[in-house]
Amino acid sequence: MSLHSHHIRRHEAMSGSAFDTALGTIPRHELPEGIQDPDAAMRFIQDELMLDGNARQNLATFVTTWMEPQAVALIRSSLEKNIIDKDEYPQSAEIERRCVNILANLWHAPEPTGGADAVGCSTTGSSEAAMLAGMALKWRWRARREAAGLDATRPNLVMGANVQVCWEKFARYWDVEARLVPLEGATHLTAGQAAAACDENTIGVVAVLGSTFDGSYEPVAQIAAALDKLEASTGLDVPIHVDAASGGFIAPFLDTELLWDFALERVKSINASGHKYGLVYPGVGWVLWRSAEDLPSDLIFSVDYLGGSMPTFALNFSRPAAQVVAQYYTLVRYGFEGYRRIQERSRQIAGTIARGVEAMGPFTLLSRGDELPVLAFKCTTPAGWSVYDLSHELRTFGWIVPAYPMPEGMADTDVLRVVVRNGFTFDLAGMFLADVAKSVDRLSGRQNEAVAFHH
Numbered sequence: 240m241s242l243h244s245h246h247i248r249r250h251e252a253m254s255g256s257a258f259d260t261a262l263g264t265i266p267r268h269e270l271p272e273g274i275q276d277p278d279a280a281m282r283f284i285q286d287e288l289m290l291d292g293n294a295r296q297n298l299a300t301f302v303t304t305w306m307e308p309q310a311v312a313l314i315r316s317s318l319e320k321n322i323i324d325k326d327e328y329p330q331s332a333e334i335e336r337r338c339v340n341i342l343a344n345l346w347h348a349p350e351p352t353g354g355a356d357a358v359g360c361s362t363t364g365s366s367e368a369a370m371l372a373g374m375a376l377k378w379r380w381r382a383r384r385e386a387a388g389l390d391a392t393r394p395n396l397v398m399g400a401n402v403q404v405c406w407e408k409f410a411r412y413w414d415v416e417a418r419l420v421p422l423e424g425a426t427h428l429t430a431g432q433a434a435a436a437c438d439e440n441t442i443g444v445v446a447v448l449g450s451t452f453d454g455s456y457e458p459v460a461q462i463a464a465a466l467d468k469l470e471a472s473t474g475l476d477v478p479i480h481v482d483a484a485s486g487g488f489i490a491p492f493l494d495t496e497l498l499w500d501f502a503l504e505r506v507k508s509i510n511a512s513g514h515k516y517g518l519v520y521p522g523v524g525w526v527l528w529r530s531a532e533d534l535p536s537d538l539i540f541s542v543d544y545l546g547g548s549m550p551t552f553a554l555n556f557s558r559p560a561a562q563v564v565a566q567y568y569t570l571v572r573y574g575f576e577g578y579r580r581i582q583e584r585s586r587q588i589a590g591t592i593a594r595g596v597e598a599m600g601p602f603t604l605l606s607r608g609d610e611l612p613v614l615a616f617k618c619t620t621p622a623g624w625s626v627y628d629l630s631h632e633l634r635t636f637g638w639i640v641p642a643y644p645m646p647e648g649m650a651d652t653d654v655l656r657v658v659v660r661n662g663f664t665f666d667l668a669g670m671f672l673a674d675v676a677k678s679v680d681r682l683s684g685r686q687n688e689a690v691a692f693h694h
């Protein structure tokens with residue numbers, strides 16, 4: 240939730256909408272005194288929400304904007320369920336556990352001993368998952384340091400400057416130095432840089448499977464090998480957490496040869512956003528640990544569960560069960576083959592857009608949609624107009640395509656990013672490319688007019 244500042248406009252009132260709702264005036268920033276008719280209240284809010292962007296033309300977000308009606312029906316029928324009430328809703332708890340086990344298998348976690356469950360849980364998204372995984376790293380590092388009688392007051396976390404903001408949040412909230420490595424020779428963290436940034440106070444390295452800036456995968460296996468070497472020469476044993484917010488639901492289906500998950504011994508935990516390429520509406524993420532050893536037991540709390548107690552690790556207490564149920568639906572409904580087809584199609588569409596953009600001339604691609612179905616491109620200098628102008632121009636056709644500078648190390652490069660998700664089609668891709676071409680023409684024309692006017 241954004242933290243809205245309190246602009247209290249005491250007497251500002253909302254006049255009735257075009258479809259006069261008979262609400263008269265409703266104050267916007269304070270609780271109305273009277274009671275409203277439910278239909279009128281709904282229409283009043285619907286009218287406002289119409290001003291939000293059109294999800295299908297939103298190429299900015301990674302988050303799912305379309306689900307099947309059957310999934311929506313399941314969500315509706317579990318809306319009132321609180322996932323923490325494991326006693327009251329044991330079947331929802333069971334479904335969460337199945338999802339964790341399915342993901343553990345998909346990500347090659349070692350079999351838990353004695354038929355136990357895999358170690359992990361659902362969260363509200365990858366951000367909460369990052370907090371939990373980061374805490375586990377910090378706790379483990381501190382325990383090791385204290386046991387050895389060493390100072391444990393200056394932890395750091397090594398990551399590329401391209402990490403998602405949740406990692407900077409983790410570092411600030413949990414008092415860990417965010418050791419952000421500037422980009423050098425790549426659009427993300429490289430193995431050599433990661434190992435060079437580690438020292439005895441490093442609680443872990445975050446490797447991102449699918450950078451939010453350009454969709455590229457960080458080389459997890461190479462980072463692991465570099466850390467193996469570091470351990471051999473210095474004795475420092477630095478664990479890896481993989482932030483697979485997007486890639487956790489792409490790589491297992493499309494890049495089956497890629498080594499990035501628990502198949503690598505050094506990978507101790509992984510997070511993913513169920514609500515991104517997991518194909519569920521916003522509100523669900525996952526975090527898994529390699530084994531029970533990697534999740535310190537003093538971070539785990541017990542909740543009552545059918546007369547017994549059930550371990551939980553979460554920042555929230557009450558939270559909807561509906562998204563977890565919806566995740567289980569997508570896993571059961573699509574299966575491996577369904578996910579593979581959906582993600583493959585998104586990747587093909589991203590590739591089509593990348594080739595179209597490249598063929599237009601004035602752009603250079605940073606990524607072409609062959610890792611995450613995401614492409615980033617910059618203007619080939621000098622275009623006379625910027626990616627910000629183009630983003631603005633595309634807005635007039637309804638397309639939402641963000642433009643921004645790359646992180647430290649490449650901060651003088653400004654890019655546009657296109658995220659292809661389930662529900663986007665080859666037809667829409669064609670329309671999008673046509674609108675990019677028109678926007679470029681308009682911008683170039685305007686440029687010429689401006690030049691002509693000067694002379």
Ligand SMILES: *Cc1c(COP(=O)(O)O)cnc(C)c1O
Pocket residue numbers: 301363364365366367403405447449450451482483484485512524
């Ligand atoms: C989106 C994203 C996050 C944050 O995930 P939420 O599910 O939105 O909280 C973290 N890391 C990466 C790489 C992401 O793409």
